[in-house]
Amino acid sequence: MKNKYIFLVAMFAVAGFVPLAVLAQDQSEVNKEIEKLKEENREQNKKINANKPGKSSFLFTGFSNLTYHQNLEDTDDSKFAHAGFSPITIWRPSERLMLETELHIEMEGGVHGGEAGDGHGGHGSENEAGHEGTTFIDLGYANMVYFLNDYMIITAGKFLTPIGTFNERFHPSWINPLPTSPLGMGHGSPLPVAELGIQIRGGLQTGISKLNYALYLSNGPVLEDGQGDPERAGSVVYSNFSDNNKNKALGGRLGWLPIHNSSLEIGISGQWAKNVGDEGSVYEKVGSQLVVGDISYLINSTSLKGVIRLTGQYSKLMVDDALYKSDSTDIAKGDSEFYTFDNTSTFYYGLISYRPSKSGKKFIRNIEFVYRYDFGQTPADSKWEFEDARSTFGLNYWIQARSAIKLAVSIGELSNIMYLQWALGF
Amino acid sequence: MKLSKIIIALAFIGYIIFSVSSCKPSQFITAKSGAQLWGENCVRCHNIPSPNIYSDQQWELAVSHMRLRGNLTKEESDKITEFLQAAN
Numbered sequence: 217m218k219n220k221y222i223f224l225v226a227m228f229a230v231a232g233f234v235p236l237a238v239l240a241q242d243q244s245e246v247n248k249e250i251e252k253l254k255e256e257n258r259e260q261n262k263k264i265n266a267n268k269p270g271k272s273s274f275l276f277t278g279f280s281n282l283t284y285h286q287n288l289e290d291t292d293d294s295k296f297a298h299a300g301f302s303p304i305t306i307w308r309p310s311e312r313l314m315l316e317t318e319l320h321i322e323m324e325g326g327v328h329g330g331e332a333g334d335g336h337g338g339h340g341s342e343n344e345a346g347h348e349g350t351t352f353i354d355l356g357y358a359n360m361v362y363f364l365n366d367y368m369i370i371t372a373g374k375f376l377t378p379i380g381t382f383n384e385r386f387h388p389s390w391i392n393p394l395p396t397s398p399l400g401m402g403h404g405s406p407l408p409v410a411e412l413g414i415q416i417r418g419g420l421q422t423g424i425s426k427l428n429y430a431l432y433l434s435n436g437p438v439l440e441d442g443q444g445d446p447e448r449a450g451s452v453v454y455s456n457f458s459d460n461n462k463n464k465a466l467g468g469r470l471g472w473l474p475i476h477n478s479s480l481e482i483g484i485s486g487q488w489a490k491n492v493g494d495e496g497s498v499y500e501k502v503g504s505q506l507v508v509g510d511i512s513y514l515i516n517s518t519s520l521k522g523v524i525r526l527t528g529q530y531s532k533l534m535v536d537d538a539l540y541k542s543d544s545t546d547i548a549k550g551d552s553e554f555y556t557f558d559n560t561s562t563f564y565y566g567l568i569s570y571r572p573s574k575s576g577k578k579f580i581r582n583i584e585f586v587y588r589y590d591f592g593q594t595p596a597d598s599k600w601e602f603e604d605a606r607s608t609f610g611l612n613y614w615i616q617a618r619s620a621i622k623l624a625v626s627i628g629e630l631s632n633i634m635y636l637q638w639a640l641g642f
Numbered sequence: 643m644k645l646s647k648i649i650i651a652l653a654f655i656g657y658i659i660f661s662v663s664s665c666k667p668s669q670f671i672t673a674k675s676g677a678q679l680w681g682e683n684c685v686r687c688h689n690i691p692s693p694n695i696y697s698d699q700q701w702e703l704a705v706s707h708m709r710l711r712g713n714l715t716k717e718e719s720d721k722i723t724e725f726l727q728a729a730n
Contacts, residue, residue: 275696275703306703314706366716369709384711391688419713421667428713471713476671477682514686523685617689 271310278303278318279618281389281639288625288632299323300389302356312363318356320403354403357410371415377408377454378417378430378469379485380508380529382565390618390641393525393569393584394610396626399592400531400563406594407506407531407563408454408487411435413464426473436465436489441499442540447599449540450559452492452504452533461500465489469508483510492535504535522572528565535559557597565590571614586610586624604630618642672717676725679718687712693729701726 280301287293300322308314355374362370376384382401386392400407413434420427438460442449467487474480487506493499508531515524539554547553571584587610593603606628612620618641625634674682684690696704702723709719 269699273699273703275700275707277704306707308703308706314703314710316707316710361710363706363709371710385687417710417713419709419715419718421671421715421717423666424668424671426715430713478686479682481686512686516685614689617691 273308275306276303277306277642279388279390279639279641281395281637283395284636286634286636288634297324302388314361314363315359316361317358320354320356321351322354323351367420368416368418371417372413374410374412374457375415375432377411377434377467377487378415378432379408379467379487379506380469380510380531381481381483381512381527382510382529383407383409386527388641389637389639390620392639393567393586393612393622394588394608394624395622395635395637395639396608396624398529398563398565398567398588398590399604399606400561401529401565404455406451406533406561408437411454411465411467412457424476426478428471428473429468430485431466431468433464433466435459436463436487437492437504439492439494439499439502439504439535439538441493441497441538446541446543450535450538450557450595450598451600452535461491461493461495463489463491467506479514479516481510481512484508485510493538499538502536502538504533506531506533508532518574520570520572521574522570525567525569527567530564531562533561533563555597557595559595559598561592561594563590563592569610582614584610584612584614584620586612604628667717674721676721676723677729680722680725683712683714683718683722684708693726696726696730698727698730701730 278301281299282296283298285293285295285297300320302318302320304316304318306314306316357374357376359371359373359375364370376387378384380401382398387397387402389395397405399405401409403409411432411434413432415430415432417430418428435457436459437452437454438458440448440451440453465487466489467485469483469485471481471483474482485508487504489504491500491502492504493502508529510527510529512525512527514526517524537556537559539556542551542553542555546555565588567586567588569584569586572580575581586608588608589606590608591605594600606626608624608626610622610624612622614620620639622635622637622639624637626632681690693701705714705719705723705726708714709716714722
């Protein structure tokens, strides 16, 4: 009987111990699993935190293009004349600070200096892109920006000159509805493209109308006095970033949008440089004034089933008269030792485009018709005298909102050229 | 000729000063949505891309860039950013 109790107790003991032992073993494994999961969680968090965005942000964007050129008067003159890649980076380390940069990496086939592409237009001027097969890299702008308040933005660095609207707003090839820039505009042309200096600008609502302004101080233009290149005597160069005197140029633009839907904008702009000649030279007191008027109007018409865009700009560059030295060949021909001329240049253009963007057919919606008339005239009697007037007819097909195939025929006093361009914004 | 140019310039400047000093944004203007402002302002220079081409953070940068380039007001750029971030 006693043995029976002992046996039963032993049985209960074993029966109780075994599950406990098993439970203890399971708990240990569970704990190990928990530790393992915790470790995995820590590793995952590390990976997640490694990619966690900070307060600063960055955007890489830009545009590219390829342009084919066919001289309509010389069938042998046909080529892929221009390829360009223009990356834009925007970095914003905080709410108020921003840095924007644009780089131009371009290859030109030549013929007319930089006639196609990213605003590298401009007959009547020599530029670095005008040589056969030249590849060049140019800093379009590198602009440090501080958003001071709702009405004022301060920028410093190399910025697009706020003169007119083409230079700042329409120069990218995916925005410009034609493969070429208007006469006088673009890199290497007589009008300014980018300036080194400081600028304040902003926009404000006034009732139903809007105002915007830009005011800047820059190194300003440099007068080519003929010492280095007699053929350019009297011209001013805006792309020279070394300041040749103590004087700084003051410039700006005032824009007014009188209609509530911002469809019309009228702007006046200008730049005044008291001294553009080399300090200490006889040209030191020569000054320059640039006056520009611009207008843009957008008609979003239901009856016309599309959008009509009208833009125009008139620019007048005046440089004080000065005496320039004739070269020895001219003197040998009987010319006097010095010559002068009325140093005024005029450039203007008007553009109209129509895109039936409200058509029921996709193919029709993506077509755009463009016409531009542009005119450029540099001073008569100067060594760099030039005059041209062009009518350019364009037909675009928009593959996407930022990519178009553009076909254009330009009929000018100096040349008739057909262009085919693929422009892509990204 | 010169006098008429001066008068035109002064009249233009005077109108602008009058506009700035006498007008604050009308209710009609302040009631505009981000989508409406996006449609009105961006198309002034270029085609309107789809909102889904950029992330929320990228749109903040792109619109800041446009505030500078296109002279948008602060209110316009804020509303447009909000719209694009909701629509992308």
